[in-house]
Amino acid sequence: MxxxxxxxxxxxxxxxxxxxxxxxxxxxxxxxxxxxxxxxxxxxxxxxxxxxxxxxxxxxxxxxxxxxxxxxxxxxxxxxLARTFQRETSFDGLTVFENALIGAGFGKPGRPARVIREAAAEALDVVGLPDGAFGRLAGELSVYERKCLMLATAVAMQPxxxxxxxxxxxxxxxxxxxxxxxxxxxxxxxxxxxxxxxxxxxxxxxxxxxxxxxxxxxxxxxxxxxxxxxxxxxxxxxxxxxxxx
Ligand SMILES: Nc1ncnc2c1ncn2[C@@H]1O[C@H](COP(=O)(O)OP(=O)(O)O)[C@@H](O)[C@H]1O
Ligand SMILES: [Mg+2]
Structure with missing residues (x-):
């Protein structure tokens, strides 16, 4: 099916x-x-x-x-079902890691904070955003990095x-x-x-x-x-x- x-x-x-x-x-x-x-x-x-x-x-x-x-x-x-948008879309005033955390925690009440953090870090790793970028504000990223972050946030939802x-x-x-x-x-x-x-x-x-x-x-x-x-x-x-x- x-x-x-x-x-x-x-x-x-x-x-x-x-x-x-x-x-x-x-x-x-x-x-x-x-x-x-x-x-x-x-x-x-x-x-x-x-x-x-x-x-x-x-x-x-x-x-x-x-x-x-x-x-x-x-x-x-x-x-x-998760999606990305045609235009780069993120919470620009939040950091890279915080954006991924939102994806990882979405719709999963009761999920331990440690598991959410791991899912966020893993998703950022999958799209190639390095640990050094986790604390940067989303609004300050390049177009490519913003696309990667939007993708990571969707991947962190584990769709x-x-x-x-x-x-x-x-x-x-x-x-x-x-x-x-x-x-x-x-x-x-x-x-x-x-x-x-x-x-x-x-x-x-x-x-x-x-x-x-x-x-x-x-x-x-x-x-x-x-x-x-x-x-x-x-x-x-x-x-x-x-x-x-
Ligand atoms: N919210 C909307 N209100 C009115 N017209 C819309 C809206 N969204 C898309 N359209 C129109 O629907 C058609 C298809 O748009 P869209 O799905 O964005 O095309 P594509 O993504 O293939 O470029 C276009 O003519 C567009 O102007
Ligand atoms: Mg379109």
Whole structure:
């Protein structure tokens, strides 16, 4: 059975169908990639799956068989679904370690403080933020470090499924390479990953399955090589069917 099942979900803003009848499922242990031009509904899809800040107008979302589409974002997170945001998001006035502690302690009442501290330190280690950075204020980090911290805070929640919204955006080439390594490291810990990215090479390197959205609808889905060779995908990305030179 799929760990995450999305069944015919839709979300409209007025007359705009931002996500329109989208279905797919993600197996345990997979890295599942989602691509699509700007405005195609990728982030809205993550919003309605996680309930942050809103659920779908229609459709069902199941996490390990449990329907979650009508639950609040915090309840969904407690069930084991964590996410990052397209823009670096952290508690800027708190330290790196305090940010990770919030993730590690979230939704786990009664968890001993020592266990929470260990989970926070381990998550920071996974993303490569060294002990020397633990006392720095989140607001003073570089863009790459902030992305790593947001990722660590989500990893510290020890989710079953982690949704990453454009982790490679605004990064340099070496930083993108480093991100690929750390996403692989997180996946190797048994976390199922759904990855939105505009950079297709990044998705191609990491994903076992690829889905392309366009105007809120699924344009193509399947094995990554087949999906990017699909003429409709080429057209959506390049705007025209061009012959190869
Ligand atoms: N909260 C919102 N209110 C109104 N329109 C929105 C809102 N969020 C997204 N949209 C619109 O929905 C469409 C899809 O946006 P989004 O999901 O952010 O696309 P992507 O992440 O693929 O770039 C866009 O046209 C966007 O302007
Ligand atoms: Mg987006």
């Amino acid at each position: 799929a760990l995450l099942e999305i069944e015919a979900v839709s979300k409209a803003f007025g007359s705009l169908k931002a996500v329109d009848d989208v279905s797919f499922s993600v197996g345990a242990g997979e890295i599942f990639g989602i691509a699509g031009p700007n405005g195609s509904g990728k982030s809205t899809l993550f919003n309605i799956v996680t309930g942050i800040p809103f659920g779908p107008d229609r459709g069902r979302v199941r996490l390990d068989g449990t329907e979650i589409q009508a639950r609040t974002g915090d309840a969904i997170a407690r069930l084991g 079953r499924v982690l949704l990453l919204d454009e982790p490679a955006s605004s990064l340099t080439k070496p930083e993108i390479e480093a991100s690929i390594g750390l996403i692989r490291r997180i996946a190797a810990r048994g976390v199922t990953i759904v990855l939105i990215e505009h950079v297709l090479t990044f998705l191609m390197t990491l994903s076992q399955h690829l889905l392309v959205l366009n105007n809120g609808r699924v344009l193509a889905a399947g094995a990554p090589e087949a999906v990017i060779a699909d003429p409709r995908v080429v057209e959506a990305y390049l705007g025209t069917r061009r012959a190869r030179p």
